[in-house]
Amino acid sequence: MGYDRMSRILHWLTALIVLAMIPVGLVMTNVDDRAIQDPLFIFHKNAGALLIVLIALRLAWRATHRAPPLPDSLPAIQKFAARGTHVILYLMLIVMAVSGYVRVRAGGFPVEMLDAIGLPHFVPRDDALAETAKSIHARAKFGIGLFLVLHVGAAAYHGLVRRDGVFSRMWPPTASPTRVP
Ligand code: HEM
Ligand code: HEM
Known part of the structure; x- marks a missing residue:
């Protein structure tokens, strides 16, 4: 039993955007050429704004839809690690998105x-707040x-080594929940 279609769509849209935003964020803060930086900043801020909407939708969906139970074959410690990692990922998404947004707005920059x-x-426009958010x-x-x-x-371990169906709980991105691995 896998995740429902909406959870999968929201997961993979989020993943696509986050996995693009991280390298873009690292490059834009490490190159000296404005001609390269500017379009990357515009992409990072606006994809980030879209991401805030997606995270809110995702949390609302998750709060009202239970995750399917993990297979019984999975040791309790791994179930615990999986749940813990997922909670931390949700928290990290919120911290990254909010601190990025506050850094930009408090710094007086546009989100086009x-x-x-x-x-x-x-x-509010506030340089000290912008610096704190930037450091977070x-x-x-x-x-x-x-x-x-x-x-x-x-x-990857579940999909390639254990092949226990955990990977296909979330993949492919638009399958329905009844798809049995
Ligand atoms: C190549 C990249 C990725 C792969 C292969 C992947 C794979 C998966 C799989 C297979 C699951 C289901 C796990 C289960 O059944 O317990 C899952 C769940 C999850 N993934 Fe990913 N993921 C990727 C990227 C990401 C990214 C970038 C994020 C966010 C930063 C993310 C956040 C989550 C969360 C929070 C869950 C738990 C869903 C829930 O129960 O609410 N994933 N992922
Ligand atoms: C999950 C969401 C996000 C991720 C993973 C992410 C990732 C990153 C990374 C890796 C950097 C480079 C930081 C460094 O090395 O110092 C960065 C910088 C930056 N991000 Fe994000 N970001 C996210 C959301 C946002 C949002 C929503 C905004 C604004 C709307 C934003 C605006 C910025 C800005 C302005 C910088 C440059 C900071 C500076 O040095 O002044 N980010 N981001």
Whole structure:
């Protein structure tokens, strides 16, 4: 028994955006050429804004839809590790998205897509707040990076080594929940 279609779609859309945003974030803060930085900043901020909406939808969906039970063959410690990693990934997504947004708005920078639709900023212009958010964003990237490595490593272990059907609980991205591995 796998995840329902909406959970899968939201998971893979989030994954696609996050896995693109991390290298873009690292490059844009490490190159000196504005011609390269500017489009990357625009991509990172606007994909980030989209991600905030997706995370909110995902949490709302998850709060109202239970995850399917893991197979009985899985040792209790691995079930615990899987659940713990998932909770931490949700928390890290929130920390990264909120600190990124606050860093940009408190710093007085635009988020082009949101400005185009006239959305209020929700965060006051405040340099000290922008610096704090920037430092949280820069530190938390190690946290999300570490747990993503564990998560993707575990997914590969289930999909390629154990072949116990755990990977196909989430893959393919649009399958229905009744699809039995
Ligand atoms: C190549 C990349 C990825 C692969 C192969 C992958 C694979 C999977 C699989 C197989 C599951 C189901 C696990 C289970 O049945 O218990 C899952 C769940 C999950 N994944 Fe990923 N994932 C990837 C990327 C990501 C990313 C980038 C994030 C977010 C930062 C993420 C967050 C989650 C969360 C939070 C769950 C738990 C879903 C829930 O129960 O609410 N994944 N992933
Ligand atoms: C899960 C979501 C996000 C991830 C994984 C992510 C990842 C990153 C990474 C890895 C960096 C490089 C940081 C460094 O090495 O110092 C970065 C920088 C940055 N991110 Fe994000 N980010 C996310 C969300 C956002 C959002 C929503 C925004 C704004 C709307 C944003 C705006 C920025 C800005 C402005 C920087 C440059 C910070 C600076 O040095 O001034 N990020 N991000």
